[in-house]
Amino acid sequence: MVKKSIEILDTTLRDGAQAASISFTLREKIRIALLLDDLGVDYIEAGWPGSNPKDYEFFREIKNYSLKNSKIAAFASTRKKDVRPEKDQNLLSILESDVNSAVLFGKSWTLHVKEVLKTTLEDNLMIIADSIEFLKDHGLEVIFDAEHFYQGFKEDPDYALKVVNVAGEAGAKVVALADTNGGTLPHEVMEITKYVAERTRVKLGVHMHNDSGTAVANSLVGVVSGATHVQGTINGIGERTGNADLIQIIPNLAIKMGYKVLKENESLKKLRTVSSVVYELAGLHPNPFQPYVGENAFAHKAGVHADAVMKNTKAYEHIDPTLIGNQRKVIISELSGTSNLINYLEKIGIKIEKKEEKLKRALSIIKELEARGYSFDLAPESALLIVLKELGLYEKFFDLKYWKVINEDKLALAVIKVNSRVEVAEGAGPINAADLALRRCLVKDFPELEKVKLTDYRVILPGEVKNTESVVRVTIEFNDGDRTWRTEGVSTSVIEASVMALTDGFDYYLQLNKKLKPLFLKD
Structure with missing residues (x-):
């Protein structure tokens, strides 16, 4: 059976860069783009060329590199309500960026049409169609982001659906349904996305924000409900509480749900490195508890857990951590059992029976020291010195x-x-x-x-x-x-x-x- 493919659009360099306290330099943007290309994402939404000189310069600079897997896309809004497409600076900036793909966002919520754009519902549909057709006539493929789609659908489902169909009829390759304020929950995403998928022939995507803490779940549910294109950022960085985290979405789609994502499964092994580099360039500390790639994602601290994992890794691990470039870690602490110590000893070539009384004695000392302020999960080698002393394997080289x-x-x-x-x-x-x-x-x-x-x-x-x-x-x-x-x-x-x-x-x-x-x- 052929696996169904899911397109991935990464917007770390655009939506991710809109996060508070994050500002990528031009060199950093280039480095991230090359990492994403190597990872194998389908689209890199690299910035809004009409909004600032740095993004404009990026599109010129990236031409000096030969990308193997990804298409570079420029981002912009649909034309202004009283400006023809050929006179609109946003649309012209996309043409000047010399890309083959564009991401346009437009209004799909009647509240925004009437109170933000200050125009009529029919005029908004014309704005969307004109903007897409203008770029299509200039040879670009267009992805249309239906901004605030889920909020708009709840208020006026007929109009929100009409926006999707108008964009498709104008030539949009994909219409991404956006949960722009992050307020929609998974069960709502499922109902709404399925409703739209059953009533349009347009290829659907999803673009989720994390204000309710469900951006990843919403993205996966969107795929189950008919979307074949997913947008997100590395590590979920983005406006307010962030976007859907592609570092979590990609392995879930590929490993858990059986979809074809990226260029090959070997790409999954690069996820931890990509995550780490983006954290570094963003000036953020990596989240040790981040699913799949976090330092503690496959860490086992409780003695019961460590003992079980050493017998069968499936006991407490949902996947093999090496599939996504991570590794198993057994922690020594006051919650440890002798299995935790045995795991560390085996790494340095020492095999010992679990029932060894000297091992139990070492564990008691470790727990007592933790009660005094030590934290051996942060520094396991200090604990190993204690174990070596108790086992009689320690030689005092200096005093x-x-x-x-x-x-x-x-x-x-x-x-x-x-x-x-x-x-x-x-x-x-x-x-x-x-x-x-x-x-x-x-x-x-x-x-x-x-x-x-x-x-x-x-x-x-x-x-x-x-x-x-x-x-x-x-x-x-x-x-x-x-x-x-x-x-x-x-x-x-x-x-x-x-x-x-x-x-x-x-x-x-x-x-x-x-x-x-x-x-x-x-x-």
Whole structure:
């Protein structure tokens, strides 16, 4: 059976860029467009050339690149009510952008026609037809976005349907039904879209906003009800609460619903990368709980969950995370069971029976430390050091005898004594000074530590713990060029917590590099 195809139009560069606090540079817009082309979306709605110089420049610049999969579309409104198409600057700007595809939006809600456009219902139909025909006569394919369609349908279904048919008769390739204020719920989308699909021959699309938190669901229901074209943005960025998130829609259509989307299923594996890059360029932190691609989308924290997933991944995972470029993560925390620890141990080559008493003892220590302010789901390698010690697999390579950090009058100085060696270092700040001094103590015996870099440093204030003083939690991320690990320290002093995290970070690296070999432990 041949899979039914669903067209994807990405409007990250237009509707997504209308989100508060987001402003893509020209270079960033080009980079995103190339990513979307590689992903395989059918259309890239790249901007409104008549609205600002940057969008106009984008359409000139993108001509220097050979896109393999996507069509670049320019966006604009239908002509003004008292202006002929050949004189309308919005329509002319589309022609000047030299694209082959255009997205026009027009009114389908009588409230907008009468109170915003200040014109008659018949005149609005003529505006829509004239605008589409003008672009068609100049060789462009036209996608018409029926703005506020679902709101308009509720008020006057006959007129809203007439708008769809007029646009189709004028030559629109697709008429996208837009839930512009995001107020329509899935059951309404299903009823209305199905009603329209049964009464028109026009190819239908859907364009959903997320004001009611149902943009993704509305898009999927729209497809079930007859739409074969879906519009949205990467990560759902957009006006107000955002648009429908294509990062969620695409795998749902392809994996769950059996539709042909993008160029091939291999494209799905690129979704996490595309999501991450758009977050970065938008200046936003990735949502760790985002379905499919979030860092925690396939994370298992509860002991019962971890145990079940290790036996059969289907127990708590709705798909294989590698299908969309993600991976499984088992977390160590106060909610963990021994299965969580076993998962981490296996990754470093240690096999051990679940009933091992030493493992249970390590888990008890981890839970007690979490009660004191640690959070090992953020820094599992600090927990693994505890496990290695309890299992008798830990070798003490160095002993931090003394440390002191001075931070005053723009001077950051650290004095560190490790074993019998004392080193002093001045740094850009107290943590940098401590890092430099500790390294100087260690690299003479362990030169491989030269490769280790600090890639992230975070301070969290978990607050009062067990009726004691307030503490701070410091998490540090390390990388040696091949792997990444995180360790942490907890103290009433941010500097002491930082020194603890630094020490654990170097210690963990030495444990893996110097002595740990694949071991097989049994009861």
